[in-house]
Amino acid sequence: DAGVIxxxxxxxxxxxxxxxxxxxxxxxxxxxxxxxxxMMRGLELLIYFNNNVPIDDxxxxxxxxxxxxxxxxxxxLKIQPxxxxxSAVYFCASSLGLETDTQYFGPGTRLTVL
Amino acid sequence: AQSxxxxxxxxxxxxxxxxxxxxxxxxxxxxxxFWYVQYPNQGLQLLLKYTSAATLVKGINGFxxxxxxxxxxxxxxxxxxxxxxxxxxxxxxxxxxxxxxxFGQGTELSxxx
Numbered sequence: 290d291a292g293v294i295x296x297x298x299x300x301x302x303x304x305x306x307x308x309x310x311x312x313x314x315x316x317x318x319x320x321x322x323x324x325x326x327x328m329m330r331g332l333e334l335l336i337y338f339n340n341n342v343p344i345d346d347x348x349x350x351x352x353x354x355x356x357x358x359x360x361x362x363x364x365x366l367k368i369q370p371x372x373x374x375x376s377a378v379y380f381c382a383s384s385l386g387l388e389t390d391t392q393y394f395g396p397g398t399r400l401t402v403l
Numbered sequence: 404a405q406s407x408x409x410x411x412x413x414x415x416x417x418x419x420x421x422x423x424x425x426x427x428x429x430x431x432x433x434x435x436x437f438w439y440v441q442y443p444n445q446g447l448q449l450l451l452k453y454t455s456a457a458t459l460v461k462g463i464n465g466f467x468x469x470x471x472x473x474x475x476x477x478x479x480x481x482x483x484x485x486x487x488x489x490x491x492x493x494x495x496x497x498x499x500x501x502x503x504x505x506f507g508q509g510t511e512l513s514x515x516x
Contacts, residue, residue, distance in 0.1 A: 293446070331506065331507075331508045331509060332447075332493065332506040332509070334503055334504070337503070344501070345501055345503065380446055380447070382446070382447075387497070387501070387502030387503075388435055388497045388498055388502040389435050389452070389454040389497070391449045391452065392447075392449075392504060393448075394439075394446030394447040394448065395446050396444075396445055396446050397444075397445075397446055
């Protein structure tokens with residue numbers, strides 16, 4: 290398997306623009322997670338899905354952030370409008386289950402909002 | 404709520420020396436504990452995990468960790484550091500809060516030649 294695939298790897302945009310990050314999980318994994326990593330706040334869970342259904346979005350910072358999973362092989366994280374404080378590395382991860390199952394991380398998308 | 408504290412944001416060792424990265428957890432339920440490693444410009448990958456079986460857990464690349472309930476600790480060790488071990492290491496806990504992984508702040512390991 291190719292592992293978790295994320296695109297783009299790097300994104301530079303201007304404040305106020307819409308940003309869409311994409312993720313393809315490992316085939317057969319029922320769980321998909323979106324994380325954000327910054328120097329100040331470390332690694333934060335934003336939202337996770339089970340069988341394409343959002344289960345916990347309590348980590349989504351505000352209404353500017355939205356995530357969807359239209360099918361088992363694709364998910365998006367959208368920021369609209371983007372702000373400089375959204376600059377971070379965004380990771381997608383997938384796993385077979387929760388609690389004891391290994392989460393497999395993608396390479397991340399480095400977002401810079403000018 | 405569960406939490407993880409990693410003592411020391413940066414650890415530096417010489418090549419061939421013992422590696423010890425400290426992790427303490429807080430949990431009101433039996434925890435599941437993980438160590439992940441992140442190499443520069445990459446995602447995290449699992450080193451090892453404790454899921455209530457043997458308390459001494461062996462992982463990849465010669466790393467191991469011991470679950471000590473009395474000390475609420477899950478320290479990561481490796482007898483002899485290699486240059487390729489230079490990376491950031493994250494301790495994480497789950498078992499509560501809907502099964503989500505809660506990560507520590509990370510410890511950056513540097514290995515000097």
